[in-house]
Amino acid sequence: MLRIHEVTKKFVPHEFIRSLGKETLTDVKLGDQVEKIVTVLFTDIRDFTTLSEKMTPEENFHFVSSFNARLGPVIRSNNGFINQYLGDSIMAIFPENPEDALRAAVGMQKAVHELNEERKEIGLPSIRAGIGMHTGSLIMGITGDEFRMDAATISDTVNTAARIESLTKYYKSPLLLSDHTLQYLNGQDNFHFRHLGSVRLKGKNNLLSIIECINGFDELQLERKLQTLSLFGNAMNSYHDQQFENALQLFQSVLTNDPDDMTANHFLTNTKKYLREGVPKNWTGAEEMISK
Incomplete structure (x- = not known):
């Protein structure tokens, strides 16, 4: 039974289960949910389509797996958990202070620098990653039906974080966050920021202030x-x-x-x-x- 519990944690993060007030996956039931203020982080490999065109499907899989293997531990060591691996992207949730998310993002940038040094030694091109984050309300819960259940996150916070990550290409910056994240951040003095102004995301009425964190360069x-x-x-x-x-x-x-x-x-x-x-x-x- 312990073995099964350890395996299920690799598919449904234990932090997700604990957020629902449960200890194991067998304790949850359809409809369990909780609403929390969290920081959602997205990271994405830049120009992945161009890179993948030069690789076989097996090489593609190995490349993405090695990228995820570098970043996953950084997220977990900073009190976050990976909600989804999305091909060449990662969605992570940080339930506590946004400082955890920022420390993780800076660590992820450094991990990419280290990976690029290794790629350079064997004649492979450097890779770049964009990271975006937003802080807000999020519902985590169990959805589906009696035959197929899934751990789900429902919130505009997720959508906004993903949009901010996409802005890293527009602003040509590797790490962006919203003013919402900055407002919830306790340890602002531990980081250096550049304010880039406001944007109106497609389909949104309100403006969102965008800030760059430069610590990961x-x-x-x-x-x-x-x-x-x-x-x-x-x-x-x-x-x-x-x-x-x-x-x-x-x-x-x-x-x-x-x-x-x-x-x-x-x-x-x-x-x-x-x-x-x-x-x-x-x-x-x-x-x-x-x-x-």
Whole structure:
């Protein structure tokens, strides 16, 4: 019986079962549910389709498995649990302080750096991963019917976290979080943030503030971003105040000191566009996302 219990924990996280007030999977029943404030994290391998086209199905499976094997322990060691493996993506839940999720995200970035060093030694290309997180209410429960039950999560928090992860491609940043996560975060002083402004996700009415956490960059990149942190903040203030000439100079200064700052380059490109074409009359700086 103990053996069966240990095996079932690998398919349904014990943390999920305990959140329902149960100790083992045999204790749960259809309709059991609980609502909690949690932080949901999504990570995704960038350009996976391009990578996978160069591999056989067996190589693809091994690649994804090795990627997940690197990141899974980082999540668990920071008080999170993996809710789903979604091919080249992972969905994780952190039931306590969002600081757990941020520590895990930074650790995951470092794990990817280490994996890339190993891939470089055998002549394989580097991989990149985007991580997004959002904090909010989530219902965890048992759904299905009497013949087939499943552990499910139901909440817009999940959808929003997934959307934020997709914004890592847009902003060219590896780690993004919402202002909701920042509000619930107890240990803000343990991290370094850059505020990127607001977005309106497709199908949403309310704006969502997006923040970048820079702690997971490698040592050289982190040093450069810390040196330009206030400069970047001033550039963003000028950008949102429509002082585009000043923003142009400030973003260029950031990139002079940190040529690899792709997020600064994103806003520099936008700034040049607005200087050239102008902005709509009611422009507020908020980004309107037209796709999911």
